[in-house]
Amino acid sequence: NAWISLHKDRADVIEEACTKLAELSQGDVRVLLRRGGDAEQAFSLLRERTAGARVRTEWLDRLREQVISASNPASEWTALLEEFRALAEIPNDQASAADLPNCPQLAAAGFTEAALRNVAIRFGPNDWLDLVLTSLNDSPEFYYAVGDGKEIPFEKASPGQQATALLTILLNQEGGPLLIDQPEDDLDNAIMTRVVETIWLAKEHRQLIFTSHNANLVVNGDAELVIHCDHIAAGNRSAGRIACAGSIDEPRVCDAIKSVMEGGERAFELRKAKYGL
Numbered sequence: 001n002a003w004i005s006l007h008k009d010r011a012d013v014i015e016e017a018c019t020k021l022a023e024l025s026q027g028d029v030r031v032l033l034r035r036g037g038d039a040e041q042a043f044s045l046l047r048e049r050t051a052g053a054r055v056r057t058e059w060l061d062r063l064r065e066q067v068i069s070a071s072n073p074a075s076e077w078t079a080l081l082e083e084f085r086a087l088a089e090i091p092n093d094q095a096s097a098a099d100l101p102n103c104p105q106l107a108a109a110g111f112t113e114a115a116l117r118n119v120a121i122r123f124g125p126n127d128w129l130d131l132v133l134t135s136l137n138d139s140p141e142f143y144y145a146v147g148d149g150k151e152i153p154f155e156k157a158s159p160g161q162q163a164t165a166l167l168t169i170l171l172n173q174e175g176g177p178l179l180i181d182q183p184e185d186d187l188d189n190a191i192m193t194r195v196v197e198t199i200w201l202a203k204e205h206r207q208l209i210f211t212s213h214n215a216n217l218v219v220n221g222d223a224e225l226v227i228h229c230d231h232i233a234a235g236n237r238s239a240g241r242i243a244c245a246g247s248i249d250e251p252r253v254c255d256a257i258k259s260v261m262e263g264g265e266r267a268f269e270l271r272k273a274k275y276g277l
Contacts, residue, residue, distance in 0.1 A: 036073025037139035215261035
């Protein structure tokens with residue numbers, strides 16, 4: 001009972017974190033926690049300890065499905081362990097003729113009387129104790145909202161979708177200084193507007209430090225301090241220096257932004273002309 005209670009408490013903590021993560025993503029991510037949904041470790045040990053008892057793989061697979069599909073997998077697993085305990089407590093020299101205990105879960109999974117006797121012969125108290133000390137793991141599943149009420153598994157989302165969601169979560173978290181190397185990777189300029197708006201809110205309660213080649217991030221994000229890093233010598237790319245530093249309204253910083261992030265002043269002016277600005 002204490003084990004079940006602790007398992008539930010742990011799942012409650014994880015579910016609370018999942019809910020918080022979904023909130024931080026501003027609707028991009030949904031997290032479904034399957035309590036006790038990861039039973040691989042427990043059933044891997046069960047297969048190992050019942051080896052030689054002529055237990056069919058499909059029987060163990062049915063048992064696993066019974067456990068993880070239950071409304072309370074921890075209670076289901078504990079009930080299953082009680083059936084194995086009853087078999088483990090039968091002395092080996094009596095197992096071939098002793099009355100077998102009632103094992104409804106094992107019977108429902110397909111275990112025959114002969115299989116139960118084989119388990120009783122080969123499965124001992126130490127095997128049972130090892131199973132008792134193996135807990136089920138809670139399994140969170142992550143989904144990405146693609147719009148119109150539709151969602152896909154997070155791992156199937158594009159790199160840009162994943163990066164947007166994770167960056168939004170990071171920026172919305174409370175904490176100390178946040179350092180990110182090139183947050184614009186995998187993000188197009190259309191989504192950068194949304195990221196910039198999140199930056200405006202985030203920098204009010206924590207320090208943000210980015211390394212970036214994206215002018216939209218620096219300029220539209222209203223960076224308080226821009227540090228332009230360069231090589232000491234053009235022919236020596238292994239050594240660096242701070243070429244200049246200051247706010248975005250300082251001429252030398254503006255020149256650095258145009259040169260490094262906009263492709264130079266001429267490229268900047270050409271874009272202005274083509275955009276009709």
